[in-house]
Amino acid sequence: MHRWTPIIFVLLFPMLLSAQVLSSKGRFSVEFDKGCAPMTVNITELDTFGDVTRQYYYFEGADITNNQTFSYQDPGVYQIVQVVGVDGIDDKTDTLFVEALTSLKPQVLYSKCNGRQISVTSADTYYDSIRVYFTLNDSVTLINGQTGSFTFSTNDSQVVALKGLFQNADEICSTFFDNIAPIPVLESPEIVNASVKETCKDLFTLYLELDSIDSLINYRINLIQPSPILLFDGYLSESTIVLNDIPFNRQNYCVNIEAYDPCNDTSDFSENFCAESNDLSLSPFESMYSIYTGSGIYINLDEVGSGSFKIFRRLDQGEFEERSNQTGSFTDPVGSKARRYYYQIDYVDSCNQILYSAETNPPLVEVDNVNTNTFNVSFIPPNNSIQELGVNEYHTGNDFSKTSGEITQSNFTVQLDAKDGSPRQFVSASTTYASNGITLNSNAVTVRHELVVYVPTAFTPNGDGLNDTLELFGLPTEIATTKIYSRWGQLIYSSDQASPGWDGTIGGSAANEGTYLYEITFETSSGEIRTQKGTFALIKK
The missing domain is CATH 2.60.40.10 (Immunoglobulins)
Incomplete structure (x- = not known):
């Protein structure tokens, strides 16, 4: 060096x-x-x-x-x-x-050639001419558009010096340096993948993936259909190439890439990469799905290099309303995660034409209360692009405890369980796909679990050993007060025991047969004080 x-x-x-x-x-x-x-x-x-x-x-x-x-x-x-x-x-x-x-670095284009040769072309319009020094003793003076070349003796990285010149002036401008690594043999990269997509109506884009590139090698990309067409001639900075608006006749095609040697006007060609033209669409909905998340509804879409998605959303049976345009997956913030949302998505190309439309929604539930702690649930399955049937489950409870079960029909009934929290619980659903492990969560509807103490509708204090005393069942704690009133509202019995065990007597005498009222005041496991009132019958037989 x-x-x-x-x-x-x-x-x-x-x-x-x-x-x-x-x-x-x-x-x-x-x-x-x-x-x-x-x-x-x-x-x-x-x-x-x-x-x-x-x-x-x-x-x-x-x-x-x-x-x-x-x-x-x-x-x-x-x-x-x-x-x-x-x-x-x-x-x-x-x-x-x-x-x-001001001294500026001269603009040049380097190109690596076979046998450790380097080609240098002046692309400079600032100076009248430039001088390129390959070694201390080997140089060439170039004007804009002229090319010079030099062969190095080793593969080691070499220093090339550049100096700008003005007519009539000596070399008073600054010197700039580039490091160049010559190559012994010029070889083309191999094509890993190639595809042609119709990104606008009757406008086609070539997507090309190469195994490697050298930014100082002049590459040429050829489309063969069946005659070769030169699509690109220049230098690459990335191994993934997108060529827009290529000539294409909707037939099967081949693509190759050549590494061009400007020093000797020769090329090294890759193997042809051939494909059928039966899939020209750049469908952005191949992996589309939607899911309720902590921050809204996430919609998974393919990322697109051109064009955009027009997003429309409706609530239940309402009208679709336009949302912000997107270029890939996004999260749509929603005001309430209990509501049911549906989406229509239009993929609009860079020519402002709608190429594809699709609709999606997460799994959805609608919940109606039919009795104490009993709810009817209507299940709407998810609409997405996943090509398999998922396993659908319902969930009741909260973040700490849940009861789940498989959904086998679109309408079913759930019974809330006190162990899953009280009074606030949620009813939701999910769909899980075995092939990719994705689980889609539905909206979560808030429901109220009513904590109910079981009081028998009747008891028979006749001494036969069966139902001789009034017992309570389902108290959440031992802290409770039970009061019993006659039908006219007179307090006839009071107990602060968890199970009062009233034997049907008033002041030591048997109470009359008939209907009585009760009032239970108890403390929940969370410290909340609740009261439950009702009636029961005292029966003598």
């Missing part, structure tokens, strides 16, 4: 032999009128005025000086004004404009 230093360039870069640039009246000249800052000009005096004074302003506002050399440190356009000290002439001044520019 060659290492470059500014001192070496000062010693090795020759001065350019160029014509002098004359002032407007021809009384003086400079070697060049354009170069890179810092730029030094040397004035050669050409007039025939003899032994007179000649002084110079090198820019507007500068002090006048006798010096014939001046250095411009900053970029800009400057006017040199010469003033001659001679009588008898109308105009004692002469002028010349010079321009100092």
